[in-house]
Amino acid sequence: MPSIMKEVMLREVRKGFEEKPYAFLSSFSGVNVADLSEFRRSVNKVAARSLVVKHAIAKKALREFKYDEAEKFLAGNVVVTFGDADPQIISKAISDFCKSNNKFVSGGMIFEKRVYDKQFVAQLAALPSRHELLTQVVVRIKSPITGFVMGLSGLMRGLVVALNEVKKKREAAPAAA
Numbered sequence: 001m002p003s004i005m006k007e008v009m010l011r012e013v014r015k016g017f018e019e020k021p022y023a024f025l026s027s028f029s030g031v032n033v034a035d036l037s038e039f040r041r042s043v044n045k046v047a048a049r050s051l052v053v054k055h056a057i058a059k060k061a062l063r064e065f066k067y068d069e070a071e072k073f074l075a076g077n078v079v080v081t082f083g084d085a086d087p088q089i090i091s092k093a094i095s096d097f098c099k100s101n102n103k104f105v106s107g108g109m110i111f112e113k114r115v116y117d118k119q120f121v122a123q124l125a126a127l128p129s130r131h132e133l134l135t136q137v138v139v140r141i142k143s144p145i146t147g148f149v150m151g152l153s154g155l156m157r158g159l160v161v162a163l164n165e166v167k168k169k170r171e172a173a174p175a176a177a
Contacts, residue, residue, distance in 0.1 A: 020082035029076040073107030095125040
């Protein structure tokens, strides 16, 4: 008979897989409470929730949702991070934390009902954020328009200078005659 804590944990993991569009699986070993708290603090700024899950519970939940391929990521202690915002930001937070703390290893992720390995997570983390991409689009759209305006401005300035020179010559010509 499973304990109440295990039932609650399984219910929370199921709820995460049902409600959130993606989940990151990370593993750790030899970690103290301070390191785990630091991981949660850094990741939960951008993710919905992080849970430390026992292997048996994680396997049971993964099998229920037909994510059997993800069982290969269950090494050591397991942290499941659920997200509903931009997956690139969460993958970057997890990858950055794993680089700074070698006790944590990014395993893989479940995204759009498919299982991806840690290389996918690393590639996702290397992508520019949505904000950076939008900034690049705006700059590229603005650049030709700015060039066009500057070109017209230069033509107008040249016309004004030419008209001023003509005006000076006409004003000087009657005085000389």
